[in-house]
Amino acid sequence: MDAAIAALAERIRAAAESRQALCIRGGGSKDFYGGEPRGELLDARGYAGIVSYEPSELVVTARAGTPLAELEAVLADNGQMLAFEPPHFSPGATLGGCVAAGLSGPRRAAAGALRDFVLGARVLDGRGRWLAFGGEVMKNVAGYDVSRLLAGSLGTLGLIAQVSLKVLPRPQREITLAFEMPEARALETTNRWAGLPLPISATAWHDGRLSVRLSGAESALRAAAEKLGGEAAASEAAARDWTAIREQTVPFFAGEAPLWRVSLPSNAKPLALPEAQLIEWGGALRWLKSGADAATVRGAAAQAGGHATLFRGGDRAAGVFAPLAPALARLHREIKAAFDPAGILNPGRLYREF
Amino acid sequence: MGEALSLTKIDAERQRTVAQALRTFLPARAVLWQEEDTRPYECDGLTAYRKVPMVVALPETEEQVQRILRSCHAMEVPVVPRGAGTGLSGGALPRGDGVLLAMAKFMRVLRIDPLARVAVVQPGVPNGAISDVVSPFGLYYAPDPSSQIACSIGGNVAENSGGVHCLKYGLTVHNVLRVRGFTIDGEPVSFGSEALDAPGYDLLALAIGSEGMLAVITEVTVKLLPKPQTARVVMASFDDVETAGQAVAAIIAAGILPAGLEMMDRPATQAVEEFVHAGYDLEAAAILLCESDGTPEEVEDEIARVRAVLASAGATRTSVSRDEAERLRFWSGRKAAFPAMGRISPDYYCMDGTIPRKRLGEVLNFIGDMERKYGLRCPNVFHAGDGNLHPLILFDAASADELRRTERFAAEVLEKCVAVGGTITGEHGVGVEKIDQMCVQFSAAELETFHALKRAFDPQGLLNPGKAVPTLRRCAEFGRMRVHGAQLPHPELPRF
Numbered sequence: 001m002d003a004a005i006a007a008l009a010e011r012i013r014a015a016a017e018s019r020q021a022l023c024i025r026g027g028g029s030k031d032f033y034g035g036e037p038r039g040e041l042l043d044a045r046g047y048a049g050i051v052s053y054e055p056s057e058l059v060v061t062a063r064a065g066t067p068l069a070e071l072e073a074v075l076a077d078n079g080q081m082l083a084f085e086p087p088h089f090s091p092g093a094t095l096g097g098c099v100a101a102g103l104s105g106p107r108r109a110a111a112g113a114l115r116d117f118v119l120g121a122r123v124l125d126g127r128g129r130w131l132a133f134g135g136e137v138m139k140n141v142a143g144y145d146v147s148r149l150l151a152g153s154l155g156t157l158g159l160i161a162q163v164s165l166k167v168l169p170r171p172q173r174e175i176t177l178a179f180e181m182p183e184a185r186a187l188e189t190t191n192r193w194a195g196l197p198l199p200i201s202a203t204a205w206h207d208g209r210l211s212v213r214l215s216g217a218e219s220a221l222r223a224a225a226e227k228l229g230g231e232a233a234a235s236e237a238a239a240r241d242w243t244a245i246r247e248q249t250v251p252f253f254a255g256e257a258p259l260w261r262v263s264l265p266s267n268a269k270p271l272a273l274p275e276a277q278l279i280e281w282g283g284a285l286r287w288l289k290s291g292a293d294a295a296t297v298r299g300a301a302a303q304a305g306g307h308a309t310l311f312r313g314g315d316r317a318a319g320v321f322a323p324l325a326p327a328l329a330r331l332h333r334e335i336k337a338a339f340d341p342a343g344i345l346n347p348g349r350l351y352r353e354f
Numbered sequence: 355m356g357e358a359l360s361l362t363k364i365d366a367e368r369q370r371t372v373a374q375a376l377r378t379f380l381p382a383r384a385v386l387w388q389e390e391d392t393r394p395y396e397c398d399g400l401t402a403y404r405k406v407p408m409v410v411a412l413p414e415t416e417e418q419v420q421r422i423l424r425s426c427h428a429m430e431v432p433v434v435p436r437g438a439g440t441g442l443s444g445g446a447l448p449r450g451d452g453v454l455l456a457m458a459k460f461m462r463v464l465r466i467d468p469l470a471r472v473a474v475v476q477p478g479v480p481n482g483a484i485s486d487v488v489s490p491f492g493l494y495y496a497p498d499p500s501s502q503i504a505c506s507i508g509g510n511v512a513e514n515s516g517g518v519h520c521l522k523y524g525l526t527v528h529n530v531l532r533v534r535g536f537t538i539d540g541e542p543v544s545f546g547s548e549a550l551d552a553p554g555y556d557l558l559a560l561a562i563g564s565e566g567m568l569a570v571i572t573e574v575t576v577k578l579l580p581k582p583q584t585a586r587v588v589m590a591s592f593d594d595v596e597t598a599g600q601a602v603a604a605i606i607a608a609g610i611l612p613a614g615l616e617m618m619d620r621p622a623t624q625a626v627e628e629f630v631h632a633g634y635d636l637e638a639a640a641i642l643l644c645e646s647d648g649t650p651e652e653v654e655d656e657i658a659r660v661r662a663v664l665a666s667a668g669a670t671r672t673s674v675s676r677d678e679a680e681r682l683r684f685w686s687g688r689k690a691a692f693p694a695m696g697r698i699s700p701d702y703y704c705m706d707g708t709i710p711r712k713r714l715g716e717v718l719n720f721i722g723d724m725e726r727k728y729g730l731r732c733p734n735v736f737h738a739g740d741g742n743l744h745p746l747i748l749f750d751a752a753s754a755d756e757l758r759r760t761e762r763f764a765a766e767v768l769e770k771c772v773a774v775g776g777t778i779t780g781e782h783g784v785g786v787e788k789i790d791q792m793c794v795q796f797s798a799a800e801l802e803t804f805h806a807l808k809r810a811f812d813p814q815g816l817l818n819p820g821k822a823v824p825t826l827r828r829c830a831e832f833g834r835m836r837v838h839g840a841q842l843p844h845p846e847l848p849r850f
């Protein structure tokens with residue numbers, strides 16, 4: 001344990017003793033996400049840097065404070081990438097915040113989510129204990145999979161200090177095809193295509209226009225493009241568009257109305273809500289700008305077999321994430337207590353009760 | 355392997371009470387307690403450990419599972435879930451004071467949704483059967499353990515099983531969307547969802563690989579993938595295993611992610627060649643099998659790149675499967691590696707350590723040293739792409755001395771895997787077999803965290819107790835507690 005970790009551990013121990021809530025924060029790029037941050041600021045940015053990276057092992061290990069952009073640049077220099085394409089939401093985004101938020105970008109449906117690429121983590125729990133789970137190898141079933149449990153836990157289980165991630169080679173080439181089609185047909189089409197051996201790596205539908213990104217070998221892309229048709233976009237512009245969708249800078253995301261993230265089975269019918277949507281992940285992720293009350297949106301999501309998160313804006317106090325069934329809520333409380341018995345780490349960020 | 359768990363002798367009166375309690379809601383055929391009926395359940399695939407269970411329960415419905423759990427919970431009887439019993443770490447080893455909950459009758463495929471590419475199946479369905487039933491839709495379930503014709507999807511979930519294609523397609527955890535089941539008190543739970551995520555903590559990831567200790571799984575929703583249009587495999591020969599290991603790194607460094615990337619050393623190829631005639635090069639010190647799948651264009655492109663890399667990485671011979679029959683023949687030897695060992699030796703003991711690939715040469719040399727030290731042979735098969743080793747120690751269990759030497763050999767190799775930055779188990783689980791090595795891999799505080807998680811699901815420790823996570827006392831007795839910094843964890847604990 002180095003001095004920086006010892007100091008952070010001491011800080012957490014002292015806070016636990018005095019029951020002082022701590023707000024763990026990296027670049028603050030996801031302050032808007034989850035329950036309102038509260039407590040004394042614990043800045044994780046000081047613990048930064050890539051610890052080890054060997055491209056031929058397909059693994060990178062870095063400290064929580066490492067800027068996401070810096071990490072991605074190093075991977076790109078070696079022809080590799082974080083295949084889950086995490087959103088940054090601001091230039092200051094750090095790796096720790098990225099893992100704690102657990103969000104994935106356009107490639108998620110094809111390549112897997114952030115949690116799928118987490119191989120190991122080192123964490124300071126709510127008692128300030130320095131714990132290591134998983135490791136730097138691709139397969140590891142020794143002990144419960146705590147490192148994946150930390151992904152998306154919003155810092156409520158511990159300060160995620162260091163993470164090992166599986167990385168993948170960047171595709172040799174990418175092209176984007178565009179199609180004009182209404183929502184229902186776009187849903188049917190993207191689901192059908194996903195069941196065929198096609199190199200589709202992302203989809204986005206909005207306002208009658210479906211974009212489909214293909215990734216892979218030149219020859220395979222040519223064959224797939226011939227089969228699918230559509231209108232091919234210039235590749236640099238298309239790459240910028242996918243980044244803009246990931247970073248929510250396309251016009252759809254602008255404006256004051258609350259943004260809902262509705263996660264559904266990919267082939268669920270169009271949501272019975274009047275407002276505009278942007279649909280990613282082959283139908284499994286539906287962004288909704290809507291002033292409708294939470295019960296209406298959550299009800300529509302549940303009816304379609306999924307759940308809705310109040311992603312940005314709106315009344316966070318009423319709960320950001322879909323409420324849990326009683327048995328799951330009890331498990332959540334017990335798990336939280338196992339890691340953070342004093343309840344000091346990011347209280348209320350995930351659910352109000354803890 | 356460590357010494358067997360101290361399991362009590364069967365208490366006849368307790369046995370009668372428990373069997374009678376279960377008979378109030380289960381038919382006679384679903385409650386076994388006479389030794390001739392319970393004996394077949396005494397072990398899983400790790401036959402070195404055996405224990406006849408007090409009672410075997412064979413439920414057919416979720417409601418029966420729930421009632422069994424409620425009833426055992428009320429009587430404080432330990433419950434051990436069992437799938438097909440192919441596990442290699444003693445995860446389904448019964449207890450003489452417990453109920454073995456056999457999920458063998460949960461054999462139905464409940465729903466297939468070809469458009470959404472999911473199948474909902476009961477936990478007893480064999481892994482391979484899923485791909486068979488969805489095949490008419492052009493889909494398959496990707497994780498393919500070598501035991502796939504027998505092992506159950508419930509067992510796969512409990513062990514987070516892998517297969518030869520998991521470098522590209524992932525393990526069980528990457529291919530299961532949702533599980534449903536019960537905690538030990540009979541409370542119904544569902545983790546994950548048919549969407550790509552669920553609110554709250556990722557309890558699905560926690561349940562997968564939890565070795566049947568957190569919940570009994572009664573339903574599994576798996577993700578299906580489109581069958582690749584075509585697949586071909588390159589077989590390459592090498593003069594020494596280290597060069598073969600470097601060739602694996604070279605393939606990945608070239609930006610290629612093969613569908614499968616497996617290595618076998620000469621003792622292993624010799625053993626399987628006699629058994630299945632796969633056409634392996636017996637002159638080679640090691641062979642690599644590198645599979646490419648996808649569209650015909652992708653495969654052709656990738657195979658050409660793989661061949662170029664292998665040639666410059668020192669392969670002495672390469673051949674590419676010309677058709678599906680030849681591709682399956684190349685794989686047949688790899689997939690038959692375990693049974694082939696059974697033909698050349700009375701017993702074999704399969705290890706499962708995973709290491710960073712760059713340490714392969716060092717670890718293989720270490721295994722060679724151990725062969726000499728313990729006077730036992732140890733062929734190697736290896737999921738080279740993801741660093742998962744399966745050294746197979748050949749021994750004769752009839753000789754108590756050979757068994758002892760095998761155990762020590764295996765323990766040294768697993769500890770070596772930890773020392774080079776790897777893990778004691780990549781896919782077979784800890785079970786009872788590697789429980790002592792957990793003390794080497796994890797600190798006391800980490801083990802305590804595992805126990806605290808277990809208590810969150812099962813405060814009394816009744817569901818598959820004594821597996822996977824050692825008590826701190828046991829580690830103290832084992833005398834190998836990992837030391838963090840210079841300080842022993844828990845100096846207050848007595849150490850012997």
Ligand SMILES: Cc1cc2nc3c(=O)[nH]c(=O)nc-3n(C[C@H](O)[C@H](O)[C@H](O)COP(=O)(O)OP(=O)(O)OC[C@H]3O[C@@H](n4cnc5c(N)ncnc54)[C@H](O)[C@@H]3O)c2cc1C
Pocket residue numbers: 398399434435436437438439440441442444445446457477498499500501504505506507508509510511512513514515516517518565566567569570571572692693781782818
């Ligand atoms: C020849 C051979 C080859 C193998 N090859 C591979 C391989 O390539 N890759 C690999 O990963 N493994 C392999 N294995 C190991 C084994 O097949 C897997 O671990 C498999 O997943 C076990 O499934 P099972 O149904 O036999 O489970 P069991 O052995 O019956 O049980 C395994 C564990 O799962 C728990 N369990 C079972 N069902 C449930 C349920 N419904 N709910 C809760 N817990 C449950 C049990 O308590 C136990 O802890 C191999 C085994 C053999 C014998």
